[in-house]
Amino acid sequence: MRNWATAKRFPRTIRYPSPNPVSLQWTRSYSTEFPPKEVTVQKFTFPLASHSVKHISNNLDKFLQGNPVTLNGHLNRRPRLMAKHAFAELRDSNGDTIQMMLAHGVTPEKYFGVVEKSIPEESISVSGKVQLKQSRSGEREWELLVENYQVLNQSNLDAARLDKLKHSSPKDLPPQFRYLQLRTPHYQNNIRTRSKIANLIRNTFIQNHDFVEVETPLLFKSTPEGAREFLVPTRKPNAFYALPQSPQQYKQLLMSSGITKYFQIAKCFRDEDLRADRQPEFTQVDLEMSFVSHSDQVGVVVEDVVHRVWKDIAKFPVYTINKNGNLEEISEFSTHKINFTKVPYIEALTKYGIDKPDLRSSLSLIDLSGFFTPLKNTNFPVLEACVLRDAFDPSKKFKVPKALSDSNSYSRRKPIVIPIKTQPDASEWYKNFVEKHLITPTSSFNESQLESTLNLHPGDILAFADRAELPYENPTPLGKFRQLAINEFPNKWKRMIELSNGDLTDNYCTKDMVVASWVVDFPLFAPTESGGSPSDEYPTYELSQLESNHHPFTMVKLEDYDLLETDPLKVRGEHYDLVINGVEVGGGSRRIHDADLQKYVFKHVLGIHHYNDLFGHLLHALSMGCPPHAGLALGFDRLCAMVVGSPNIRDVIAFPKNQSGVDPIVESPSSVPEKTLSEYFITTKN
Amino acid sequence: MRNWATAKRFPRTIRYPSPNPVSLQWTRSYSTEFPPKEVTVQKFTFPLASHSVKHISNNLDKFLQGNPVTLNGHLNRRPRLMAKHAFAELRDSNGDTIQMMLAHGVTPEKYFGVVEKSIPEESISVSGKVQLKQSRSGEREWELLVENYQVLNQSNLDAARLDKLKHSSPKDLPPQFRYLQLRTPHYQNNIRTRSKIANLIRNTFIQNHDFVEVETPLLFKSTPEGAREFLVPTRKPNAFYALPQSPQQYKQLLMSSGITKYFQIAKCFRDEDLRADRQPEFTQVDLEMSFVSHSDQVGVVVEDVVHRVWKDIAKFPVYTINKNGNLEEISEFSTHKINFTKVPYIEALTKYGIDKPDLRSSLSLIDLSGFFTPLKNTNFPVLEACVLRDAFDPSKKFKVPKALSDSNSYSRRKPIVIPIKTQPDASEWYKNFVEKHLITPTSSFNESQLESTLNLHPGDILAFADRAELPYENPTPLGKFRQLAINEFPNKWKRMIELSNGDLTDNYCTKDMVVASWVVDFPLFAPTESGGSPSDEYPTYELSQLESNHHPFTMVKLEDYDLLETDPLKVRGEHYDLVINGVEVGGGSRRIHDADLQKYVFKHVLGIHHYNDLFGHLLHALSMGCPPHAGLALGFDRLCAMVVGSPNIRDVIAFPKNQSGVDPIVESPSSVPEKTLSEYFITTKN
Structure with a gap:
């Protein structure tokens, strides 16, 4: 949630502590009279943009010859009125800005009055001639000599009051003005980059690897276990859908449905306490492959996708750790074998004290x-x-x-x-x-x-x-210390980069590069924590009650198979996490495709005795000759945030919820009348 | 829902009239014993496919030279055991099938026993040599002489019992065996084609038209109006999200957020009675463009997208109606002006009795x-x-x-x-x-x-x-008659195709071609129906209470502007429907970007007095200089179904709900314990 302390940076009159600031604002300033036709026509009839600011800048000589141009966009700042001229600034849809000059004698007089009354952020269509600007820097800069200035929609006082903040620190704009924030170049870039990443990922899966994108249902089954899912009442008594935390079960059903290479950029839902990097709805790049005999066969596809995102969109070099323990750029990327560094779980925990080590640090x-x-x-x-x-x-x-x-x-x-x-x-x-x-x-x-x-x-x-x-x-106390030290001293103890000539250097910025690794050989199960408080000095464990470290469908490493019966805590799973710069970007595993083995794990290892109610559909699908399969999911919001260099996934989501789960724009969630609830056979309860 | 009458085609023993057939099946046949290591290893350790059936067929001479190949897939039919040989059939992941021959003396003896016990649909990995087959047709056909046969996962008795039906009429397989159905070539093609269509649409928007794909929230605000939305309780008392029926409001917020060309392939939700072509969750291709002054600027983009889908994926020619009233193929597709036929609403209703006329008929x-x-x-x-x-x-x-x-x-x-x-x-x-x-x-x-x-x-x-x-x-009784007559006499009264040399022909199949049109100039409002029953001979109208024909954000045609105040029923809206072969594939409009005009429509035309509670967020976003904008949404499921030639959108959805809203695979919706409900501050009610 935006820090309200920042509100002091703009005038007190627009601090909205009330529960419903938008409506308060609203009733004050607009009429419900029938707008006169000439006013409406003026807003709906206008010339389209003939060019963009960028196009004119790149072809300036051509445009200086005097052909008129039309630009559309928003008024970026409050105009300045001088004796002979008025100056205003237009921001076009690429976020590029240009000075507009109104000159007495050239620009029709009526537009001076229009510009005088204008408020930043109104949308405008302007036409005129391109001319060179008086420039202090000596560089050739241009401006638009305005011949026509048309307001397509007025702006309001909030836009005026927030204008300074919009330019100086858009991240501090109050969240209910998200649309104003999204107009600023930084956020425009975030949203557009996210779209590019999604498109690159899809084309890599489909065109390079012959994957099929399949949409799986969002109205899923409620599993009586957790309170972590969102329920959806239906118009039948005591019958609920649940929104899925991931497409895990449906994608396994797809493996039994003849889809051999599945992926999906999927919406997922999680009803739990929100942290800075959590949202109740989030997006996952989900994939699964059948007839695979080793997780590396999934890994090479994921590496290709992730490598392209960093190389083609972030334009960052990607490193692994070579046999000397130094960083080495992946210059020739293989799509046949694993390129990223593999780190066994035990090595990660003993060397770095965490299962997602930041390997940029030595x-x-x-x-x-x-x-x-x-x-x-x-x-x-x-x-x-x-x-x-x-x-x-x-x-x-x-x-x-x-x-x-x-x-x-x-x-x-x-x-x-x-x-x-x-x-x-x-x-x-x-x-x-x-x-x-x-x-x-x-x-x-x-x-x-x-x-x-x-x-x-x-x-x-x-x-x-x-x-x-x-x-x-996980992390251990010392693993946490290491992380804190890396944050505290960002330029120290950097791992050396080994150049192709063998030279070593640590002359690089850790922000502009990527070290990618697979953490492997996780323990398949962990003991549940027993009693105590999460802030106790030491955790205590209930060794007789195990839980899956990731999910109960993960396959045991065959080397450890016999331990599954004798000492399950010692069993390593065929799970693998993708860790980039110390961030867990994704996780996957080979799955158990054998119904008997899956039942054994449910019943005898995890003690889930009503597994048939919970997972009968999955067991049945497995038993119909479901082929061996493995897959992975990437946190798409996190990946996008990393690419644009933001610490917070809210920066790459158009309309995020705040930490109370509230959408500050539309003000959801909201109350629902009892009459409506009865149609769903529910009622509220305190 | 599948017709249960078809159950008679397979043995009575697998008719499952009980509420929980899957679990019944389940408890019967599987053990929870610890599977021996050698059994598990056999299922998880296997050679990858070296080739596909198709690749071998296309390069047969090379493979006849005797190098061993490995194929993975499913056993397509029950094997036949003869004196000297056994024959089985493998279906690979492309759905191509090939005969496997086990020959005594060549194939290790143990595999005869394996094959004898095998059940169709088990997943297998087989290796051997490619050889020519005795062929009656005289064509060169090949088979695999098996040297290694490994069962990767057993199948079950259901697969055996349903095998005949799987081959003869997969559409009649009971819906709880959806994964078996999806394995058949027809459904594989449906699911894979859907993925191709989505990818083509995305690449056309992004690469040809510079659009940005933006994900909008699925946890949206409940609008106290309708009972048509799904509610999502939260862990706050009387606070609900709602699942959106479309991204309409969020995409208009995006227009006020500086995104000038937005699209999204979006999940939408509709809690209403389901028909053959309705699902509670469905997918929409959603787009919106700002700084547009005419709906045709949206239309040309949509035409480009839709035209490519038909030309590149369905491989169908696309026709419009020329000035002579004949069909003419769009040979040169323009991305600068509208190519499809425009039909005003009144013309559609008077000539065809419906607003989505099938123009293939004359x-x-x-x-x-x-x-x-x-x-x-x-x-x-x-x-x-x-x-x-x-x-x-x-x-x-x-x-x-x-x-x-x-x-x-x-x-x-x-x-x-x-x-x-x-x-x-x-x-x-x-x-x-x-x-x-x-x-x-x-x-x-x-x-x-x-x-x-x-x-x-x-x-x-x-x-x-x-x-x-x-x-x-809409349709009028006679419009309905026309539709019925077209269905009843598919080869009569076809509109003539005018060839490039001027010749006319009706020698074409209406199923393999497309006539695309825009229906325009819709009335913006309609009177609400008053009293009476939907089956009364004649409807009656409440002329003083109007409703929007599409949605309340649609702009009036400027020519009719003054009528908005004096006679709103006469007002035509800037709405446009995309109609292909008599199916409404999409609809869109210019929107009202002026807050004052939008308020007038809410309050004085539609009588929505609490518009601020419902749409305050939108009005506020408009008032911050939101630029003029227009957009459209396409029904993606319907489009996919049309491309694969299916009458039912369930055929292009991996896991559809049935007409009771039930997912027959996972058996959702399901009951939730009161204890869980209390966490959401709700309780069930009868």
Whole structure:
């Protein structure tokens, strides 16, 4: 939600704290009289634009010869009236602006009066001649000498009052003025880029990979399990549809329907608490392929799609990590084998403390279990450290940044963060913690080995924390610390780029490049968390009640098959996440296409005993010779936001809901009369 | 809904009259035991297809040289076991089939046992050599000599029992076996063609016309008016979203948001009684353009899109009606001016009795008002006739087809239908009706003029009926008769095609060609129907209470502007329907972009006094300099169904709902526990 504090930047009179600002505004200023015909005709009869500003700029010599042109668009700023001239600015549909000059003697006098009364953002059609402008910069610039100026629709006082903000900081425009915000070049670019990305994705799937786009139903079945779905009452008593969280089940039905390569850019719905990057409705690039025997066969298609988005639209180079641990640009992209770096889940968790590591950073975690045992919780016996080398100048006063040390930055316990200010700090940092019985040296503890492992010097920051052997905490406290450190020091500890001549460089901007990876070999199941509060220092687990790490249709890795019966927590799934610059952009898996195995997982591993009510349709479809299949889904909103460089998916959605689930433009959700509800056999209840 | 009568075609044992046939089936046949590893490995580890059947057929000589190939697919039929061989049939993912031969001595013996137990529709991976087949036709045909046969997933008894029906009449497969139906070539083609059409439409908009695809919200605002929308409860008391019937309001907001050329292939929702061609969720090709001054500027874009669909995908020629009233193929398609025939609404109603005339037929209605006045209802003073020339052989016994004469074919009164069997019938047909006081001759009645007007001969069928002066009945009784006659006699009264050399021919099949037209100049408003029943012979109207013929945002034709204040029923709107082969494929209009005019229409014409609650957001967006705009929506499901030659949109939707709104696969809608409902602050009610 936009921060209301920003309201102070524009006059108090347009702060709308009331529940219904739009209507308040409304009743004030418009009439319901019958508009005179000449007024209406003027708004509906006008010459079309003959050219765009950009076209004229690119062919200026031709247009300087004096042929009249017509431009249509919006008045970008309040006009300036001078003695001999009036100046105004037009913004055309590409977002390009141009000065319009009204000159006494040339421009008909009546237009001076029109321009004098005009308000920014009115829509206009102007005709005239292109001429060179007096330019301070010395560059050739042009302006339009106005011969005809027609207002196609007036604007209102809100547009006038918000005009300064519109130019200085459109992101701070109040959300009910979304249409004004969307007119500004930044947001226009976002919306247009999103369309380009969707089109590129579709053409890549269809034209390069012979996929079929299939629309699956949005009126789906309610699964009595969760409260996370939106319900849709019908006009039959106690009969509800539900809006789907993903097309997962329908796409598996499609695999049993002879569609061998399916994709869809699909709307999905999620009724849960909204965060900055969550929306109750969102868009997913969904795909599934049958007769595949390995997830890489899906991976190469997804890589081709994602690679094209970054190369063709964002114009960003795409990197992987080479055998030396350096970044290497994907120069020759293969559509036959996996190009992106593969990172096993355990490696991601132990090296980076998270299953979606930002690999642009070279920071990695150091296992100190050979030196110390943490004493606080025996279920968390692994001690690990992260060193931020040369984080500060030890000759100056230094305090660890609040973001790294504040417990609000961490969901549970925070790591211990120590600035190494002196040489004694570097060698004796641990003694204090041993004394306090937070850690204890192991039997094999060796001081000089510890020193060479950590290699601390004044100016470094050391952080350490404990974690469980098989980390279900994700990120671990130290994984979170690493993320915070990367944000806090964006230009430090960058992974080296290895150039084609072998040279190494870290002279690059992490914002304008992409490191793409697959995180693989996830545990298929996790224990449910038992009791406790989400802010407890340590989570506790109910090891006898398992849940799927992703969804219950994910196939076990065949190497781990026997463990499914004996020790399911040790089983790795054929799940794979696509992680780009530390963001989980997508996830997929091979699915269980064998009905017997799927039933076993439902009943004996997950304890879902009424699986037939929930998933009978799927089991039946599998049992009719459904071929082996695998697939994936990409978060389309997130991908678009990353391409346009925005942290928030709301910036790439035309009409997003705010964090209360409210559409500030149309003011939904809204109340419904009891009479209407009765037609759906429901009534409200408090 | 599929006709259950067809169930007799397959064994009685699989008639499932119970509410939950799938689960019944289910519990019977599958185990929840842990499947042995070797069984699972066999299903998940297999060679990928090296080629498709089609590729081998097209390059047969190369493959006859003996290199082994692998094909994956489904077992298309039950195998036949002979003394020396076994024969089976594989259907690959293109729907192409090929014979597999297992030969003792070549094919490992174990596979004979596998094939013997196999059930149609299991998914398989087979390898072997390509060889020529003994062919009766003399054509070179090939078969696969099997060296490896691997079952990737078993099929079930339903697939076996339904196999004959699958081959003979897949449309009659029970709807809960939709995935089996979708595997058959006809349905595969439907689904794949739909994807191609969507892709062609998108690329035409984006690449040829510089449009931007924008997703608009599906969680929209409930408008307290209608009961036609689906509601979505939220987890706030008495706060509901509604699923949109179309993106109309959001796309107008986009016009005020600087998007000058918008389109979207959008999901829409409609909670009303379902007919054969209606679904509760459907898909619309939606577009809108700003800074347009005439609807033809939208029309040319839509024509380009639609023309490409027919030419490139259906491979059908597209015709318009030329100045001689003949069909003429659009050979040179213009993207600068309208190519399709324009038919004013009044012309459509008077000549064809409907606003979506099938122009492939030359049948048109004849005004008899100069000869007779109908006497039954003074509000319906126009008498008109339709003559089906040479409909039957007068020398043989003839009865008017029931479809034309049955009152069930007509929603209100039916026309009087007279077979002209003799010469006296031709000249004296009316006398009986005059005697019965159904019609009366006018003062200017002239018998010989009537005869030359109708020019009846034995073998003709004459129909006549009355209608109102400005026909709000649509179709009129006689318009309906014309439609029925076209269906009943598909090869008669075809409009002539005028060839480029001027020759005329009606030697064409109406199914394989397209006549495209724009119906224009619709009345902007219609009186509401008052009282009475929809099956009354004559409708009655409440002339003081008007409703929009399309929607309240449609602009009045400027020529009729003054009538908006004085006589709104006479006002024509800037609405235009796209009609192809008698089907309304789309509709659009210029919109009112002036807030004052829109308010006037809401309040003073339509009597919507709480317009601010309903449309305040739109009025406010218009008032912020929203530019002039116009747009259109195409019924995408209908368009796809027409392209694949299907009468039913369910044939081009992967998982349609049946006529009770039920998804027969997943069995939605379904009940939801009260506990879940309370989270949404609702409860069920009877």
